[in-house]
Amino acid sequence: MPEPLDFGGQTPPIDPPADCVSPLIWRLARRLYADHQPGPDGWCLNCRPAIVYPCVARQLADFGLAVAVRPATAGPHVANKGHHW
Incomplete structure (x- = not known):
């Protein structure tokens, strides 16, 4: 898993x-990032009062921004058990 930028x-x-x-992933993650900011009381402003910051959406935004600027690693998918289609 890539580290947050x-x-x-x-x-x-x-x-x-x-x-x-991946500009599309960047734009989607950036929008999610903007929508899920911490409030002065430590709760996510968009998820309040259910989730303490960082909420899952903000964690996904950070992950998406990191993935968008790093190329995918090559290799067989784990679920295909070594089959090459």
Whole structure:
């Protein structure tokens, strides 16, 4: 699993960076990132009062941003048990 990207305390840019391998994933993850921000009381503003920050949606946003800029690793899928189609 890729590590979350470090933006130096800044929010990630809306437009995908030049080295982005999947602009669609970037845009979707960036929107999710914007929608799920922490409130002053430690709860996600969008999920309040059910989920403490970081909520699952914010974790998925961080994961999506990291995946969008890193190329997928090559290799057979685990579920295919070594079969090459």
